[in-house]
Amino acid sequence: MATPRHLLLLLALALAPLLAVAAAEGAAEEGPRGRRLLVLLDDLAVRSSHSAFFGSLQARGFDLDFRLADDPKLSLHRYGQYLYDGLVLFAPSTPRFGGSVDQNAVLEFIDAGHDMILAADSSASDLIRGIATECGVDFDEDPEAMVVDHINYAVTDVDGDHTLIAGDDLIQSDVILGSKKIEAPVLFRGIGHAVNPSNNLVLKVLSASPSAYSANPKTKLASPPSLTGSAISLVSVMQARNNARVLVSGSLDLFSNRFLKSGVQKAGSKKRYERAGNEQFVTETSKWVFHERGHLKAVNVKHHKVGETNEPGMYRINDDLEYSVEIYEWSGTSWKPYVADDVQLQFFMMSPYVLKTMSTDKKGLYSISFKVPDVYGVFQFKVEYQRLGYTGLSFTKQIPVRPYRHNEYERFITSAYPYYTASFSSMGAFFIFSFVYLYHK
The missing domain is CATH 3.40.50.880 (Class I glutamine amidotransferase (GATase) domain)
Structure with a gap:
């Protein structure tokens, strides 16, 4: 037979998830x-x-x-x-x-x-x-x-x-x-x-x-x-x-x-x-x-290939990708969408290979699409935002970029046609030279 202490313990375990959800909702409305x-x-x-x-x-x-x-x-x-x-x-x-x-x-x-x-x-x-x-x-x-x-x-x-x-x-x-x-x-x-x-x-x-x-x-x-x-x-x-x-x-x-x-x-x-x-x-x-105004936070930082939703472990050179982040400002009572036209993203390796201003939907979401540079190595998505009177935002995310695998290249590359022509013309010239040398008296 369960004792009162056991019943209280079971009740506490049953209510714990509900209390955790309530606490999380309350924390979401608390100030910074x-x-x-x-x-x-x-x-x-x-x-x-x-x-x-x-x-x-x-x-x-x-x-x-x-x-x-x-x-x-x-x-x-x-x-x-x-x-x-x-x-x-x-x-x-x-x-x-x-x-x-x-x-x-x-x-x-x-x-x-x-x-x-x-x-x-x-x-x-x-x-x-x-x-x-x-x-x-x-x-x-x-x-x-x-x-x-x-x-x-x-x-x-x-x-x-x-x-x-x-x-x-x-x-x-x-x-x-x-x-x-x-x-x-x-x-x-x-x-x-x-x-x-x-x-x-x-x-x-x-x-x-x-x-x-x-x-x-x-x-x-x-x-x-x-x-x-x-x-x-x-x-x-x-x-x-x-x-x-x-x-x-x-x-x-x-x-x-x-x-x-x-x-x-x-x-x-x-x-x-x-x-x-x-x-x-x-x-x-x-x-x-006391941060009742001018305090920014960034959440939901995402990146993925165009047409996909899952975040990959690495990108390939010349991939088309999308990057997005949500930025909110504390109004004193709640978090409101932050609207600006000067939030920039850097795709960075030693120096920025891509530096673009992100567009906003006026609801806090900032996004940008671009093509991965034709350079492989370890890159970073970097956002460093400093504006007069606002808290600074600085966050990075590291991602490797690989070259094409041997079976991912096109069978015939357009830019290589001069080399194809030179190879075949060399073979043709050698055939003609051999024929003339062997059979011409």
């Missing part, structure tokens, strides 16, 4: 990144002063763990597994992190493919500056320096030192800033940084105007400032080669409730906006940083 974020703060008061930004993250389904930067129990991983999927570093003045977290731990966190938002200000410590430098941006070396602009500043009731910038020099990228244009200027008060123009992994998202400069606003300039004009980046983003994303801002106030809810009027302009562009700006850029 996890939803748990660690928020490190200098002071827990920042949780209240920046609650609107944190609330927008929570409304989008993120689970925020607020901790002080010097918490002695702080840790990013445990038992070889990372505890968080992203990091929000709003602790500009912290000289060191608590627990097992340090600069190398943060960089290893990014190297493992995780994302980060870093906000600094004029009190930025060497630790925060060092992390930013490793992410491709260099803050002004002068610890007292701030971005000053005597032309493109925000109008206030009190005429200040013009460190409250009304920035509107934004990157032209819908994937980073969203398809809806940011009309109002973005309020910024903080420090500027420089981006190496040869570093193609770092992009300036919000740049200073040509009239801006970086210096101590409380003292007179004794020498020309090191950072001037549009070379100053106010907010930059970096997408690493492992597709980890980082946002670096020189202003912590950029994310504050005061800046998100404040109106703005740019100096020299009569138009006043009821809301600055900060709320839209930080929301859209955070969507990009």
